[in-house]
Amino acid sequence: MCSDTPLLNNIKKKVRSYTTVDDEPLAMALGAYRAITLRKGERLSRQGDKVNHFYYLERGCISYYKMEEDAIKVLEFYTQDVFFTDLIAYVKGTPTDCYLEALEDSTVLAVHKDDAERSFASSHQLERFGRLSMQEAFVKLFNRVDRLNNRSNEERYLRLVQKRPDLLQRVPQYLIASYLGITPVGLSKLRKRLGKG
Structure with a gap:
């Protein structure tokens, strides 16, 4: 359970940048997040892992990449104040073929998929936040592919x-x-x- 108030201030603002969420459901939802401190070079996930967490990057920089023919293919860089995960593996419930690795010492807040789903089921406001944040992540993914191709x-x-x-x-x-x-x-x-x- 994440109870470090300074850590929660930024994530509260971020959630509320998507939609209005009352204090009580937001506090209950954020109670399921846990803080993870990563040193440079440590990984949140690696190829073959199940992706069961959605993350908020409080500080630092995370590289999201895959290996192709023994070469790194960077898909995205995540920097502070952003929600992220390996979206395809998270949604489909399949093992990832990618890596999430800290490029700097980083602090991440993580929520398990089951806890996130429970919070969405308990509050229309939180369900709206979940839907909007997922839509934003998919649009960013699509735009990234479009830029690479065009x-x-x-x-x-x-x-x-x-x-x-x-x-x-x-x-x-x-x-x-x-x-x-x-x-x-x-x-x-x-x-x-x-x-x-």
Whole structure:
């Protein structure tokens, strides 16, 4: 049970950014979350694990990736104040083929799927939050695939610089390259051409 009040302040604001939730059902729902402290390099999940938790990232940076032909393929970077999980494995109840790994020392709040479902069943407000947060996660996933398929390397890089410039300081360049769908050499050449490297 998560009872550390400073940790809960941010997640309360985040939940309420989706919809109105009264104090009592929100307090009951958040009582099921537990705090997890991860050191850099520690994993929340690895290939073959069942994904039974939904997470809120209080602080830090988490890489969501899979291995393809012995190479890392980064699907997403999660940074503080975001809900996340391996969404496909979580929804389908199947083992994941991905990894969730801390790129920095991180603090995560985790809720078990059963506890989340109980909270949604007990409150229409919480059910609405659950639906809206899942919809947002699916839209982000779709948009990410769309960008990879329909934008040039330069467009993807410039969007990253504009939307998430902190990642360029926090994440190793080879992982940024993987996230952008290019090689590290390709990223280096792109940065030089654009006067960024």
